[in-house]
Amino acid sequence: xxxxxxxxxxxxxxxxxxxxxxxxxxxxxxxxxxxxxxxxxxxxxxxxxxxxxxxxxxxxxxxxxxxxxxxxxxxxxxxxxxxxxxxxxxxxxxxxxxxxxxxxxxxxxxxxxxxxxxxxxxxxxxxxxxxxxxxxxxxxxxxxxxxxxxxxxxxxxxxxxxxxxxxxxxxxxxxxxxxxxxxxxxxxxxxxxxxxxxxxxxxxxxxxxxxxxxxxxxxxxxxxxxxxxxxxxxxxxxx
Amino acid sequence: xxxxxxxxxxxxxxxxxxxxxxxxxxxxxxxxxxxxxxxxxxxxxxxxxxxxxxxxxxxxxxxxxxxxxxxxxxxxxxxxxxxxxxxxxxxxxxxxxxxxxxxxxxxxxxxxxxxxxxxxxxxxxxxxxxxxxxxxxxxxxxxxxxxxxxxxxxxxxxxxxxxxxxxxxxxxxxxxxxxxxxxxxxxxxxxxxxxxxxxxxxxxxxxxxxxxxxxxxxxxxxxxxxxxxxxxxxxxxxx
DNA sequence: GATAATGGTGCCATTTTTTGTCACCATTGA
DNA sequence: TCAATGGTGACAAAAAATGGCACCATTATC
Numbered sequence: 001x002x003x004x005x006x007x008x009x010x011x012x013x014x015x016x017x018x019x020x021x022x023x024x025x026x027x028x029x030x031x032x033x034x035x036x037x038x039x040x041x042x043x044x045x046x047x048x049x050x051x052x053x054x055x056x057x058x059x060x061x062x063x064x065x066x067x068x069x070x071x072x073x074x075x076x077x078x079x080x081x082x083x084x085x086x087x088x089x090x091x092x093x094x095x096x097x098x099x100x101x102x103x104x105x106x107x108x109x110x111x112x113x114x115x116x117x118x119x120x121x122x123x124x125x126x127x128x129x130x131x132x133x134x135x136x137x138x139x140x141x142x143x144x145x146x147x148x149x150x151x152x153x154x155x156x157x158x159x160x161x162x163x164x165x166x167x168x169x170x171x172x173x174x175x176x177x178x179x180x181x182x183x184x185x186x187x188x189x190x191x192x193x194x195x196x197x198x199x200x201x202x203x204x205x206x207x208x209x210x211x212x213x214x215x216x217x218x219x220x221x222x223x224x225x226x227x228x229x230x231x232x233x234x235x236x237x238x239x
Numbered sequence: 240x241x242x243x244x245x246x247x248x249x250x251x252x253x254x255x256x257x258x259x260x261x262x263x264x265x266x267x268x269x270x271x272x273x274x275x276x277x278x279x280x281x282x283x284x285x286x287x288x289x290x291x292x293x294x295x296x297x298x299x300x301x302x303x304x305x306x307x308x309x310x311x312x313x314x315x316x317x318x319x320x321x322x323x324x325x326x327x328x329x330x331x332x333x334x335x336x337x338x339x340x341x342x343x344x345x346x347x348x349x350x351x352x353x354x355x356x357x358x359x360x361x362x363x364x365x366x367x368x369x370x371x372x373x374x375x376x377x378x379x380x381x382x383x384x385x386x387x388x389x390x391x392x393x394x395x396x397x398x399x400x401x402x403x404x405x406x407x408x409x410x411x412x413x414x415x416x417x418x419x420x421x422x423x424x425x426x427x428x429x430x431x432x433x434x435x436x437x438x439x440x441x442x443x444x445x446x447x448x449x450x451x452x453x454x455x456x457x458x459x460x461x462x463x464x465x466x467x468x469x470x471x472x473x474x475x476x477x478x
Numbered sequence: 479g480a481t482a483a484t485g486g487t488g489c490c491a492t493t494t495t496t497t498g499t500c501a502c503c504a505t506t507g508a
Numbered sequence: 509t510c511a512a513t514g515g516t517g518a519c520a521a522a523a524a525a526t527g528g529c530a531c532c533a534t535t536a537t538c
Contacts, residue, residue: 482538483535484533484536485533485535487533489529492525493527494525496524497522499520501518502515503515503517504514506511506512507513
């Protein structure tokens with residue numbers, strides 16, 4: 001039997017029986033006593049909490065709280081989870097935000113190294129806040145999640161972004177900007193960008209941005225994004 | 240080299256180089272051509288999308304969208320993630336809530352069957368809403384995450400809960416109640432319970448509940464919890 | 479059409495890892 | 509004391525992974 005299947009079988013058996021002796025497990029999964037002991041070691045290394053009681057009447061016991069699950073996640077899914085938990089924390093937090101963080105940390109550790117670096121650099125560009133209750137959301141449009149890859153690429157490789165923008169008054173303008181940060185004020189997202197044509201920062205509400213095009217040829221340098229009330233008064237500033 | 244490490248190395252190499260030939264990969268990770276081919280097979284089985292182009296100028300190419308990660312999560316961590324994403328969605332949502340859901344669905348599928356049932360039943364008891372801005376949070380205390388297991392047990396096995404409760408005026412009372420639901424108004428949590436002594440529903444703010452004791456002997460039946468404005472006016476009701 | 483570069487498969491001997499067996503130790507309750 | 513239990517080390521046997529080889533199919537280039 002495959003070693004991973006056997007590990008799963010041992011966990012199942014322990015969950016079912018509550019307490020089991022090594023010999024019972026060996027019988028159950030069809031392996032030798034020694035192998036079971038090696039498996040128990042491996043499972044403990046993997047984070048399962050298995051209590052053992054020596055002596056007559058003893059045995060092995062799996063802490064049900066430590067039952068774990070493995071899932072394969074795409075990078076974008078990990079990203080979405082990170083944002084959700086971070087935004088929730090910014091919104092006031094839940095008693096279990098710490099637990100969620102520890103889960104996410106495990107997920108992050110499992111990511112390939114370069115993806116972690118990318119993710120970190122992208123997350124560094126994110127600023128999460130709370131929307132003031134006065135904000136009028138009546139005209140909020142949907143945002144296309146498919147935009148994300150373009151933004152990620154523009155942010156990570158410092159490429160200029162070109163898009164059409166429709167402002168609060170419905171005026172449409174063409175923009176070529178340096179994407180410097182993302183501002184999240186659930187449920188709104190803003191792109192904070194340096195607009196070279198206007199020589200100033202501008203905030204663009206993501207649901208008002210037309211399909212963006214990454215300008216592969218041009219790069220820019222990062223600027224200090226001032227997130228104070230003067231520059232970022234939590235409203236649409238892209239006039 | 241360990242087989243898993245080599246698989247990781249291959250994925251890294253493919254990500255770095257874009258397109259690579261089998262021989263180049265073999266050189267890179269220090270294995271034979273045959274082994275690389277077997278590894279590619281295994282990676283494809285694991286869900287990585289690897290395009291291959293035969294003939295001169297061909298090679299292997301990893302679909303960057305298919306990079307995946309596996310993490311082992313404890314059940315409580317899964318629970319915390321579910322709550323965070325659900326609460327975020329209730330608070331207005333993010334453009335990526337759907338992606339987060341798809342990630343969580345994968346995680347949930349990987350959980351052992353009985354744990355999924357428990358989790359569902361517990362989640363059914365959760366009601367997530369938004370706090371009205373008028374709520375005074377100045378006296379908000381910390382909530383002990385260690386309370387969770389007791390609540391989970393009480394909910395799932397329909398056991399009465401006994402605890403001390405300190406109301407908004409600071410009065411302390413003893414309670415023995417039927418836990419019927421949890422109301423989450425970030426950052427506050429409420430226990431919605433039927434209080435047999437008062438023959439009515441009561442809302443208890445979680446941070447005002449003393450260490451709860453599960454009454455193993457007594458069980459109760461579930462009641463319809465009315466979540467309308469009359470019964471749940473988003474304030475502390477446990478008078 | 480020939481040729482070289484590429485992905486892909488089957489076979490088998492060799493190397494590495496995993497497994498089983500055995501002897502032994504420590505702890506516990508009867 | 510004794511029997512039942514968890515735990516460790518050593519070593520040979522069994523199983524799995526690996527490398528090398530021959531060979532096939534496809535493709536671009538000469």
